[in-house]
Amino acid sequence: FFSAIFDLVTMSTEDLSYLVQHNVPQLINDMITGLVKDQPAAALPYLHDWMAKKAMHERPKVPISPLIKKVCIVGGGNAAQAFACILPSFGIPCNMWCGFGDEAERIRKGINEQGGMKVHWSDDTITMGKPDKISKDPAEVVPECNVLIMPLPSFAYPSVLKDLKDHVKPGTYVGITPGQGGFDWVAREVLGPKMKELIFFAVMPMPLNCRITDFGKQVHVQVLKKKYRVGALPPTKTAECCEITACMFQASSEPLAHLLAATMYPINAIIHPQRVFRICDKWRPGKTLPENPLFYEAIDEASAGLMDAVNLELQMIGETIKEQSGVDLKIPHIKDFLGWVYEDDKPDLTSTKTFFATAPCYKGFRSPLKEEGGGWVPDFKNRYFTEDIPLGLCIYKGIADIVGYDTPVMDMVMSWAQTHMGKEYVVKGKLVGKDVKETNAPQRFGVTTLAQLLGKD
Numbered sequence: 001f002f003s004a005i006f007d008l009v010t011m012s013t014e015d016l017s018y019l020v021q022h023n024v025p026q027l028i029n030d031m032i033t034g035l036v037k038d039q040p041a042a043a044l045p046y047l048h049d050w051m052a053k054k055a056m057h058e059r060p061k062v063p064i065s066p067l068i069k070k071v072c073i074v075g076g077g078n079a080a081q082a083f084a085c086i087l088p089s090f091g092i093p094c095n096m097w098c099g100f101g102d103e104a105e106r107i108r109k110g111i112n113e114q115g116g117m118k119v120h121w122s123d124d125t126i127t128m129g130k131p132d133k134i135s136k137d138p139a140e141v142v143p144e145c146n147v148l149i150m151p152l153p154s155f156a157y158p159s160v161l162k163d164l165k166d167h168v169k170p171g172t173y174v175g176i177t178p179g180q181g182g183f184d185w186v187a188r189e190v191l192g193p194k195m196k197e198l199i200f201f202a203v204m205p206m207p208l209n210c211r212i213t214d215f216g217k218q219v220h221v222q223v224l225k226k227k228y229r230v231g232a233l234p235p236t237k238t239a240e241c242c243e244i245t246a247c248m249f250q251a252s253s254e255p256l257a258h259l260l261a262a263t264m265y266p267i268n269a270i271i272h273p274q275r276v277f278r279i280c281d282k283w284r285p286g287k288t289l290p291e292n293p294l295f296y297e298a299i300d301e302a303s304a305g306l307m308d309a310v311n312l313e314l315q316m317i318g319e320t321i322k323e324q325s326g327v328d329l330k331i332p333h334i335k336d337f338l339g340w341v342y343e344d345d346k347p348d349l350t351s352t353k354t355f356f357a358t359a360p361c362y363k364g365f366r367s368p369l370k371e372e373g374g375g376w377v378p379d380f381k382n383r384y385f386t387e388d389i390p391l392g393l394c395i396y397k398g399i400a401d402i403v404g405y406d407t408p409v410m411d412m413v414m415s416w417a418q419t420h421m422g423k424e425y426v427v428k429g430k431l432v433g434k435d436v437k438e439t440n441a442p443q444r445f446g447v448t449t450l451a452q453l454l455g456k457d
Contacts, residue, residue: 064091065247067173067240072096072145073131074160076103079151079177082210082219085117088129090250095141096131099163104136110216118218119210142167147244148174151206154181154391154440161190170197173237173244177203179262180269181391184233184455185445201232201241202262205341207249209361223361224249225341229265231256233455257329260453264318264399266334269392270311271356272368272384277413278303279367280378285420288375296362304353307334309409314396320403325450380420389417390425390439397431398441403450 073083076098084107087094098104111117116130135141142148142164152160157176168174176183179202187195209222230245230253232238242253256262275295281302283289311334318331339349342361348354356362368382379385393414400407406429414426424433437444442453451457 062246062250065243067244068092068147068247070095070132070145071147071149071248072142074148074150074164075152075156076100076107077151078210078212078219079206079208081107081117081212081216082119082208082221083149083151084111084131084134085119085127085129085219086221086224087248088131089119089127090248092248094131095145096134097136097138097141097164098134099136099138099160102136104134107216108134110214114217117216120213120218120220122220122222138164138167143169146172147248148172149203149248150174150176151208152176153387154183154186155387157181157183157186158190161187165191165194168194168198171199173199173201173241175201175203175241175245178206178267179204179231179259179265180267180395182263182395182440182442182445184259184263185442185447186440189445199232199234199237199241200259201230201237201245202256202259203245204229204231204256204262204265205267207251225251226344227252227254227341229254229256229262231259231262233259235259257327258454260321260327261318261329261331263395264314264329264331266311266314266332266337268384269388269396270307270314270334272388273393273413273417274306274310275299275303276368276378276384277416278306279369283378288373288377289369290375292366292369292376295365295367296356296359297364299353299356301353304351304356306409306413307352310393310407310413313400313405313407313410317396317400317403317405317407320405321399321450321453324403325454327454378420380417385417385421389414389421390423390435390441394425394431394436394439394441397426398436398439398443399453401431402442402448402453 070093071087073080073087073094073096080096084094084096096107098107111130111134116128119127121127133141146169148168150160183202184200187200205225205228207225207228210219213220228245228249228251230238230242232241235258238255242255246253278300279293280289315331315333318329322328335349335352335355338359339347339355342359345360347359348357368379368384369376370379393410397407397410397414408429411426411429418425418433423435425431425435425439427433431441431443442448447453449457
């Protein structure tokens with residue numbers, strides 16, 4: 001007996017992961033009970049590793065929803081390729097539409113060569129799965145699907161919707177993740193009256209932290225998150241969209257009051273611009289900074305305080321919407337939302353600073369600076385500027401202007417960033433600059449009233 005226990009305690013990570021994943025642990029748990037009693041020093045490290053791996057593999061067992069006939073994965077990026085493995089492995093029938101370049105051909109070739117797409121998990125286990133069809137032509141894969149899931153950056157929405165417009169059937173559920181960027185405003189502009197025939201939903205947060213390691217063949221996935229919040233338009237379809245989301249990702253899901261809540265959720269636009277603003281506090285054109293600091297782990301009180309201040313303005317915009325319309329969007333603080341998302345990692349939720357300094361998922365990232373002149377300078381072409389300002393803060397600011405709520409802290413950060421980006425968004429505290437047309441602010445799409453924001457007009 002104890003010889004067998006010794007083998008378990010000294011078991012390799014790969015063998016241990018296999019046993020956990022294949023539900024062998026009952027016998028082992030019985031044996032460990034004896035080990036804890038007779039050899040506690042050997043048992044404790046083993047139990048710690050065992051429970052960590054057990055938690056990683058345990059997910060809610062969600063039956064396949066009758067609402068799902070077939071899912072079309074839209075795109076060929078990191079998350080889309082991971083979905084092309086994971087969703088079929090859960091038993092969900094899928095097609096894949098990749099409209100960019102030769103992505104469809106390369107993904108199809110890679111999958112055919114090895115019999116499927118591989119996901120290599122962070123514990124070194126591997127999952128294999130493949131969609132039924134992969135095509136660059138939406139006519140070949142989209143019409144037979146009644147759910148679309150689009151893990152795309154918001155700047156891709158217009159071109160993708162334009163290509164899909166003639167192939168999506170009435171009653172189709174169109175999902176985006178993450179749910180930022182004013183997707184419904186873009187859809188209204190691109191789809192016109194057809195928008196009324198479709199159901200839109202946004203999934204928060206992005207389900208995966210992942211990267212392609214072999215294009216068309218393998219994706220490394222750090223984590224597939226276990227719980228989501230879902231907003232829908234029309235709001236009467238939120239429960240159905242929650243059910244679809246829970247099924248696709250074998251996870252729990254909670255409803256948001258409206259798709260607008262997902263648009264306003266505090267994610268990158270609350271984090272990145274404010275942190276960079278503080279990192280560059282002593283930088284001036286022609287000068288350099290002495291180092292490129294860790295973006296999250298080295299966060300200071302001033303950066304965290306600025307994030308808190310902008311987040312509070314965002315929450316107050318939500319409260320103003322509630323006062324004027326009765327719709328409670330319940331915009332959270334970013335610390336509380338991310339603490340909920342990464343609850344299993346047990347970050348320190350004492351403050352915004354302690355959360356980012358201790359959350360394992362945020363370790364190791366450097367700041368968006370580039371080497372120049374023997375030091376470091378901000379890279380204003382980095383996505384922390386090119387996406388998080390026009391597709392993030394400008395959206396918050398545009399909504400604030402519509403409901404008449406002043407945002408002086410947000411204005412300060414945006415004014416600083418736009419100066420160095422060579423753009424003009426905010427002028428005298430209002431989003432009326434000449435480059436608003438390049439943003440995803442509601443005003444760009446002719447949305448200027450609260451009724452329009454809520455899809456009632």
